[in-house]
Amino acid sequence: xxxxxxxxxxxxxxxxRLGARHSVWVLFQxxxxxxxxxxxxxxxxxxxxLTLALAYLPAIVFVGLAAxxxxxDLRDLVLPTYGEYYGFVTAAIVLFAAIVAPELLCTDRKxxxxxxxxxxxxxxxxxxxxxxxxxxxxxxxxxxxxxxxLLIALTLQGAGPDGLGDTLLVFVRVVGAGxxxxxxxxxxTLAVSATTDRRAAASxxxxxxxxxxSAVANILLESADAPDIVGLFDLFGLPFEVAIRIHxxxxxxxxxxxxxxxxxxxxxxxxxxVIFGLFARWRYQRLEVRR
Amino acid sequence: xxDEAAVVEAEGVVKRYGTTxxxxxxxxxxxxxxxxxxxxxxxxxxxxxxxxxxxxxxxEGSMRVLGLDPAGAGPxxxxxxxxxxxxxxxxxxxxAAELVRxxxxxxxxxxxAATERANDALWQVGLGEERFRxxxxxxxxxxxxxxxxxxxxHDPRFLLLDEPTDxxxxxxxxxxxxxxxxxxxxxxxDVLLSSHRLGEVxxxxxxxxxxxxxxxxxxxxxxHLRETDAALLVEVDDPDALQAAxxxxxxxxxxxxxxxxxxxGDVAVHVRDVVAEHGLALRRMAEARRSLEDVFMEAxx
Numbered sequence: 001x002x003x004x005x006x007x008x009x010x011x012x013x014x015x016x017r018l019g020a021r022h023s024v025w026v027l028f029q030x031x032x033x034x035x036x037x038x039x040x041x042x043x044x045x046x047x048x049x050l051t052l053a054l055a056y057l058p059a060i061v062f063v064g065l066a067a068x069x070x071x072x073d074l075r076d077l078v079l080p081t082y083g084e085y086y087g088f089v090t091a092a093i094v095l096f097a098a099i100v101a102p103e104l105l106c107t108d109r110k111x112x113x114x115x116x117x118x119x120x121x122x123x124x125x126x127x128x129x130x131x132x133x134x135x136x137x138x139x140x141x142x143x144x145x146x147x148x149x150l151l152i153a154l155t156l157q158g159a160g161p162d163g164l165g166d167t168l169l170v171f172v173r174v175v176g177a178g179x180x181x182x183x184x185x186x187x188x189t190l191a192v193s194a195t196t197d198r199r200a201a202a203s204x205x206x207x208x209x210x211x212x213x214s215a216v217a218n219i220l221l222e223s224a225d226a227p228d229i230v231g232l233f234d235l236f237g238l239p240f241e242v243a244i245r246i247h248x249x250x251x252x253x254x255x256x257x258x259x260x261x262x263x264x265x266x267x268x269x270x271x272x273x274v275i276f277g278l279f280a281r282w283r284y285q286r287l288e289v290r291r
Numbered sequence: 292x293x294d295e296a297a298v299v300e301a302e303g304v305v306k307r308y309g310t311t312x313x314x315x316x317x318x319x320x321x322x323x324x325x326x327x328x329x330x331x332x333x334x335x336x337x338x339x340x341x342x343x344x345x346x347x348x349x350x351e352g353s354m355r356v357l358g359l360d361p362a363g364a365g366p367x368x369x370x371x372x373x374x375x376x377x378x379x380x381x382x383x384x385x386x387a388a389e390l391v392r393x394x395x396x397x398x399x400x401x402x403x404a405a406t407e408r409a410n411d412a413l414w415q416v417g418l419g420e421e422r423f424r425x426x427x428x429x430x431x432x433x434x435x436x437x438x439x440x441x442x443x444x445h446d447p448r449f450l451l452l453d454e455p456t457d458x459x460x461x462x463x464x465x466x467x468x469x470x471x472x473x474x475x476x477x478x479x480x481d482v483l484l485s486s487h488r489l490g491e492v493x494x495x496x497x498x499x500x501x502x503x504x505x506x507x508x509x510x511x512x513x514x515h516l517r518e519t520d521a522a523l524l525v526e527v528d529d530p531d532a533l534q535a536a537x538x539x540x541x542x543x544x545x546x547x548x549x550x551x552x553x554x555x556g557d558v559a560v561h562v563r564d565v566v567a568e569h570g571l572a573l574r575r576m577a578e579a580r581r582s583l584e585d586v587f588m589e590a591x592x
Contacts, residue, residue: 010415010477010478011411012446013400013408016400016404017370017398017399018400018401019366019399020366022399023366023396023397023399026396027397030393039385039386039389041384110380111380111381112376112381115376115378116394117397118344119369119374119376120370120397121366121369121370121397121399122397123366289346
């Protein structure tokens, strides 16, 4: 025998109503889970997992090598510095840069969700804030997570920095470098994604923006003897140079970014982050929302 | 003193985009129950909804929504409003229950309560069995219901429905209108229904506001707007004789086939006397009620 529900009636809601901060938190969480492929087709989950694997696999291999090598000198020779590690996660960073912000911003506009979001307690600014935090958090998974894993594992093996003071200093540098790489890249991806509803176009624009800016800056520096400050227009190289400077390491570059002071490099990264962030905000303030 | 029962109260609102004045000293009072917002495309309906939601600033005038000024309290107002947009696009890979729960959470409900109420709302709109289906596999009618479900799930005080029957066939349209009527009467939510379809507003709305070129041209209870204008519809066995006699008494008589529409003072007394004098057989005498279409046409649409 089967039961049938004919009318459930209406129940009014008298429970808690959380404020606008809760709305921002909900949107942030939804953004991170969406990029992670939750309740999405299998290829979305796979792409996310593979990108994470690309970023974390080198760290896991280096931790294994450190466990096998007892000689400190040999270990120092084989293991990369924290600044150098970003060379191993370049592909993962570019992949996330190309997919995360377009997946969130372009999809919200194309699917009509932006209209629903802006009819909720979210404002245009709080919407952008929640989405920017989600993009930065996912980017930080590959810019911050692997070096942090390396630091923790090496410290536990006794192959990490000496003493609590050094460990804390390296920890602060790892966090700073992770944020320093994630922030300008995330801001660039938000700015590009704010210009089109098409995910593919935004992804292509982001990759082109990174590669073309790097190519043009390097051609100007090497062939046209442009001043070193032009290196700040290398949007691909700048975040990695920031990581090297934060870790107090020496740049491999002789001209451009490598010849600039640490303050100029970090200042440049902050300036690009602010410029791209303000551009994305400006676009969304003027965006006509479909209702 | 403003009407305390008014959900939306606006006085002399002006909204300009550049040199274009979209709302021109618009004054409106949306009371309890279901109110229809009628107007042609470009009349200013969407801009008005945007102002109600606190999404745009106004250039002049005052406005209160649920007792608050949307210019400064947009998030607080939006937390208490349910909104169903006109467009049909929804994330194709999201399940109906997932979307409705997400919107309820955005409106401040904790996760568990949002999940329960999302399921309840989808049952209320007749999609209980379909709630785990991806939205991309749903028909336009089902998506319209999902839009209504996400608007009511957080138990808002006030609902804004923008063209909720757009894209529906006549049967689906009637079902949707019954559903909206039920929401507006049984769920304790006041409704502002933006539409360009006179029939549906006439069918379910308690009141109507007609806007044209950014101004309110008619506003009031639907039954008041349709009220008799002191004209009578009369049918007798010899309409020619009746028409001539009434015209001779100075009354305005219009004829459509065998039915006479008579206007003027003391129409009923004149008709009675003429019928008696000429020995006519009176078949029908009724108040001439205007349709909402008449009101709309008179408003210069």
